[in-house]
Amino acid sequence: RKEVEQDPGPFNVPEGATVAFNCTYSNSASQSFFWYRQDCRKEPKLLMSVYSSGNEDGRFTAQLNRASQYISLLIRDSKLSDSATYLCVVYLISNFGNEKLTFGTGTRLTIIP
Amino acid sequence: SAVISQKPSRDICQRGTSLTIQCQVDSQVTMMFWYRQQPGQSLTLIATANQGSEATYESGFVIDKFPISRPNLTFSTLTVSNMSPEDSSIYLCSVQLRGSNYNEQFFGPGTRLTVL
Numbered sequence: 001r002k003e004v005e006q007d008p009g010p011f012n013v014p015e016g017a018t019v020a021f022n023c024t025y026s027n028s029a030s031q032s033f034f035w036y037r038q039d040c041r042k043e044p045k046l047l048m049s050v051y052s053s054g055n056e057d058g059r060f061t062a063q064l065n066r067a068s069q070y071i072s073l074l075i076r077d078s079k080l081s082d083s084a085t086y087l088c089v090v091y092l093i094s095n096f097g098n099e100k101l102t103f104g105t106g107t108r109l110t111i112i113p
Numbered sequence: 114s115a116v117i118s119q120k121p122s123r124d125i126c127q128r129g130t131s132l133t134i135q136c137q138v139d140s141q142v143t144m145m146f147w148y149r150q151q152p153g154q155s156l157t158l159i160a161t162a163n164q165g166s167e168a169t170y171e172s173g174f175v176i177d178k179f180p181i182s183r184p185n186l187t188f189s190t191l192t193v194s195n196m197s198p199e200d201s202s203i204y205l206c207s208v209q210l211r212g213s214n215y216n217e218q219f220f221g222p223g224t225r226l227t228v229l
Contacts, residue, residue: 032216043205043220087155091216101218103155
């Protein structure tokens with residue numbers, strides 16, 4: 001089983017629609033969770049951290065379910081500029097003390113005019 | 114966040130040669146990381162480079178192939194040694210800022226390497 005799993009998509013969504021992505025992680029000891037956004041041929045950029053209580057940043061809402069080990073991202077009123085690959089990322093300190101971000105393979109989103 | 118630059122931005126190299134990639138940050142950071150992103154895939158951590166200690170390598174990556182230097186708190190290099198076409202990839206450095214909450218990392222623009 002992959003450490004972080006995402007539906008690769010692609011998700012093709014009309015402008016103005018709401019879209020949701022889910023991500024599951026395998027290690028219950030994971031400590032922090034993030035959504036990154038990666039545009040084509042660019043580096044990943046932090047979109048938002050995911051807090052235990054859930055958090056919202058404008059049109060974006062992130063949720064964490066530790067019991068079921070999944071993370072979600074909801075994008076409301078989608079814009080053309082939201083077209084990108086969204087990476088689910090999990091942070092863990094291993095038994096050897098190594099700190100590590102583990103990336104999902106990403107979900108590709110295309111917003112259609 | 115931090116301003117992170119990488120050199121070179123891209124290179125085309127012959128097999129058997131080595132390339133050193135530089136990563137410069139505009140503020141002092143304790144933790145720097147090197148990742149690889151192969152075509153169509155997500156990021157894989159190569160190693161963690163902390164100033165004043167040896168780099169810690171992930172499974173599948175070894176120091177002889179990917180030597181790393183971390184001479185100070187704003188700079189690191191990654192060398193890809195004895196390159197083969199399988200090393201063609203994007204190499205990214207990232208930093209974790211001091212005092213940042215929730216272990217957020219920020220990425221440089223990447224170095225696109227093609228090995229012929």
